[in-house]
Amino acid sequence: xxxxxxxxxxxxxxxxxxxxxxxxxxxxxxxxxxxxxxxxxxxxxxxxxxxxxxxxxxxxxxxxxxxxxxxxxxxxxxxxxxxxxxxxxxxxxxxxxxxxxxxxxxxxxxxxxxxxxxxxxxxxxxxxxxxxxxxxxxxxxxxxxxxxxxxxxxxxxxxxxxxxxxxxxxxxxxxxxxxxxxxxxxxxxxxxxxxx
Numbered sequence: 001x002x003x004x005x006x007x008x009x010x011x012x013x014x015x016x017x018x019x020x021x022x023x024x025x026x027x028x029x030x031x032x033x034x035x036x037x038x039x040x041x042x043x044x045x046x047x048x049x050x051x052x053x054x055x056x057x058x059x060x061x062x063x064x065x066x067x068x069x070x071x072x073x074x075x076x077x078x079x080x081x082x083x084x085x086x087x088x089x090x091x092x093x094x095x096x097x098x099x100x101x102x103x104x105x106x107x108x109x110x111x112x113x114x115x116x117x118x119x120x121x122x123x124x125x126x127x128x129x130x131x132x133x134x135x136x137x138x139x140x141x142x143x144x145x146x147x148x149x150x151x152x153x154x155x156x157x158x159x160x161x162x163x164x165x166x167x168x169x170x171x172x173x174x175x176x177x178x179x180x181x182x183x184x185x186x187x188x189x190x191x192x193x194x195x196x
Contacts, residue, residue, distance in 0.1 A: 013039040018052055025053075033057040035071050037064035089126055099126075104133045117141050 017036060025031055034053070038045060038060050046060040064071040086099070097115060100108030110133075117123055117137050127134050185191070 010040040014045060014048060018049065021049075021053060021056070031056050033059070035059045035061070035064055035068050037071060037075075038062050086126070113137055114141075119143055 021031065021034060031053075034049070034056055036045070036049070036059070042060045042062060046058055049056075049058045049060065061067060065075045066072070086102075097112055098108045099112040100106035100110075102109055104110065113123070113127065113134060114137065116127075119142050122129060122138055122142060123134060129135070129138065
């Protein structure tokens with residue numbers, strides 16, 4: 001997505017599922033088993049969940065909503081909740097325009113996207129900017145933008161263990177020192193200014 005930091009849909013889904021499980025466990029509910037539909041490779045997702053919740057029996061499978069009744073019920077609840085949120089957003093929107101189902105095959109969705117794109121700001125936050133249908137409209141109908149974040153190719157990544165303590169001190173060989181800026185400043189595009 002084009003936020004401060006890239007955060008793909010699989011990561012969002014994984015993190016949200018883990019957060020929901022954690023909330024339920026923190027509320028005192030004894031969770032014996034969790035069944036989830038796969039998002040990305042099922043084995044990796046299942047391993048990720050098992051490492052976070054080792055005492056819970058975790059099953060991640062393709063088509064879980066058609067294989068397990070409880071997942072079907074959860075899927076229906078999620079869709080009803082999503083539709084309710086979109087309905088509330090639609091009612092609060094002054095345009096009154098139909099936004100459709102959200103799928104590119106829906107003429108109402110396509111009309112909504114075409115009519116609501118702003119040349120400078122793009123779309124309302126309800127639209128996922130990284131969606132290919134939205135991206136195409138942004139590319140064709142909006143002012144071109146170059147995102148500096150997308151052009152970093154020789155970026156130095158810190159090691160998984162972190163920096164060495166000595167990296168925080170100035171070296172005698174100033175030309176060889178490459179300081180990694182803190183992610184807080186990178187994500188917010190904050191840079192040092194010497195003159196105003």
